[in-house]
Amino acid sequence: MQKLKCIIQYDGTAFSGYQVQPNGRTIQAEIEAVLSKMHKGEVVKIIASGRTDAGVHAVGQVIHFTSDLNIPLDGWKRALTAMLPADIRVADVHYANADFHARYDTTGKEYRYKVLNQTEADLFRRHYSYHVPQPLNIEAMRKACDYLEGEHDFTSFCSARTTVKGDKIRTITKAGIVVEGNELTFIFRGTGFLYNMVRILVGTLLEIGNGEHEPEKIMEMIRARDRSAAGKTAPPHGLFLWQVFY
Amino acid sequence: MQKLKCIIQYDGTAFSGYQVQPNGRTIQAEIEAVLSKMHKGEVVKIIASGRTDAGVHAVGQVIHFTSDLNIPLDGWKRALTAMLPADIRVADVHYANADFHARYDTTGKEYRYKVLNQTEADLFRRHYSYHVPQPLNIEAMRKACDYLEGEHDFTSFCSARTTVKGDKIRTITKAGIVVEGNELTFIFRGTGFLYNMVRILVGTLLEIGNGEHEPEKIMEMIRARDRSAAGKTAPPHGLFLWQVFY
Numbered sequence: 155m156q157k158l159k160c161i162i163q164y165d166g167t168a169f170s171g172y173q174v175q176p177n178g179r180t181i182q183a184e185i186e187a188v189l190s191k192m193h194k195g196e197v198v199k200i201i202a203s204g205r206t207d208a209g210v211h212a213v214g215q216v217i218h219f220t221s222d223l224n225i226p227l228d229g230w231k232r233a234l235t236a237m238l239p240a241d242i243r244v245a246d247v248h249y250a251n252a253d254f255h256a257r258y259d260t261t262g263k264e265y266r267y268k269v270l271n272q273t274e275a276d277l278f279r280r281h282y283s284y285h286v287p288q289p290l291n292i293e294a295m296r297k298a299c300d301y302l303e304g305e306h307d308f309t310s311f312c313s314a315r316t317t318v319k320g321d322k323i324r325t326i327t328k329a330g331i332v333v334e335g336n337e338l339t340f341i342f343r344g345t346g347f348l349y350n351m352v353r354i355l356v357g358t359l360l361e362i363g364n365g366e367h368e369p370e371k372i373m374e375m376i377r378a379r380d381r382s383a384a385g386k387t388a389p390p391h392g393l394f395l396w397q398v399f400y
Numbered sequence: 401m402q403k404l405k406c407i408i409q410y411d412g413t414a415f416s417g418y419q420v421q422p423n424g425r426t427i428q429a430e431i432e433a434v435l436s437k438m439h440k441g442e443v444v445k446i447i448a449s450g451r452t453d454a455g456v457h458a459v460g461q462v463i464h465f466t467s468d469l470n471i472p473l474d475g476w477k478r479a480l481t482a483m484l485p486a487d488i489r490v491a492d493v494h495y496a497n498a499d500f501h502a503r504y505d506t507t508g509k510e511y512r513y514k515v516l517n518q519t520e521a522d523l524f525r526r527h528y529s530y531h532v533p534q535p536l537n538i539e540a541m542r543k544a545c546d547y548l549e550g551e552h553d554f555t556s557f558c559s560a561r562t563t564v565k566g567d568k569i570r571t572i573t574k575a576g577i578v579v580e581g582n583e584l585t586f587i588f589r590g591t592g593f594l595y596n597m598v599r600i601l602v603g604t605l606l607e608i609g610n611g612e613h614e615p616e617k618i619m620e621m622i623r624a625r626d627r628s629a630a631g632k633t634a635p636p637h638g639l640f641l642w643q644v645f646y
Binding site for chain 1: 409410411457486487489491520521523524526528
């Protein structure tokens with residue numbers, strides 16, 4: 155038996171999310187179906203670093219599974235790429251230690267969120283960025299990002315639908331905004347993220363960017379430990395799971 | 401009665417092409433359905449500058465139609481944008497002279513074709529650029545572009561399925577390649593284009609780019625006046641109808 159670790163990418167547009175569910179197409183089900191086919195119908199379970207919601211994309215999702223097939227690494231990559239649908243890609247395949255676990259061993263993650271900040275919508279980026287037509291104050295949003303860095307109780311930035319039972323204290327090691335023309339990329343790196351946390355952070359930062367709140371208000375929102383204190387949840391299609399750290 | 405001229409954009413991915421046909425979703429049918437709804441069920445025919453094939457995109461397609469509705473220009477834009485599906489956009493609406501004709505009055509067109517030239521495919525650009533993994537000689541392709549400019553008989557670069565009855569002499573006023581990172585944009589501007597002409601030109605240029613032919617070979621291909629003398633037809637999803645001139 156060999157444990158394999160794969161870096162996978164997906165366009166979340168046509169998926170009901172990562173995790174297998176009774177209705178709707180999921181990334182997990184597509185990959186498990188291909189692996190099952192490769193293993194003569196045997197069930198092969200995959201474990202990911204975490205779930206992503208419907209419409210959310212991944213550039214560096216990590217999964218693991220075990221197999222008794224004798225295939226070299228580039229053969230795995232070629233076979234999976236050929237058999238998977240066009241909206242899932244295997245970027246890399248590695249051998250992993252027998253005790254490696256894609257979810258429990260993560261030490262951190264990076265998410266990116268793309269906002270297209272111009273008057274007119276862009277048809278060709280509609281699935282991959284959130285269109286915000288009103289002008290945004292980048293400096294105010296960057297100031298708020300600085301306040302976000304560090305260890306905080308992020309209860310205010312966690313969906314009420316969370317299943318997390320422990321505390322909601324997480325550390326954001328990096329929060330920043332890269333500007334390229336009219337496209338803003340929000341970058342968040344941290345030890346762990348709560349349910350919808352990045353989308354609520356972005357929704358809140360955009361309210362600071364359009365002048366609804368001062369940047370300092372974000373500290374007050376954190377202290378409130380109440381979801382209703384923070385801003386709206388930004389839509390899923392601007393969000394990318396960018397990288398998983400081990 | 402008022403004649404209206406609209407600049408429309410579409411993502412060709414989910415369409416069977418521009419023109420109404422018995423099976424499959426078409427851009428013309430979607431727009432005519434919305435106009436008919438606005439005109440209380442009355443049939444409203446639209447005329448475009450020309451057709452585009454399944455998978456081909458448009459940034460600056462032009463259509464015209466006539467209407468007796470009393471709506472200001474920005475109202476037209478708002479109403480159409482709200483009622484059309486997400487993969488068609490109205491970029492602009494103008495009043496046109498009563499004798500304006502979107503097809504017969506064109507004086508030229510610009511097409512662009514995007515090629516992603518890197519080893520790995522890019523999931524998020526798979527519908528909007530043609531992935532060419534092998535290295536390309538840009539200078540050789542640019543040299544061939546220079547030979548294409550001017551008035552030529554483009555029979556060799558016209559699909560055998562054409563319905564054109566007259567001659568196949570056309571003038572290319574500009575043929576060039578813009579390089580941005582790993583993305584190549586082929587730009588063709590001309591007085592008129594034959595069926596599949598841009599895709600055959602790109603397919604041929606790519607064969608020059610990968611060393612199959614010398615740049616000078618393209619003159620020989622033009623002189624042959626035979627489709628089999630030119631290269632393969634590049635796939636539709638890299639092609640954009642960029643602008644129509646009047």
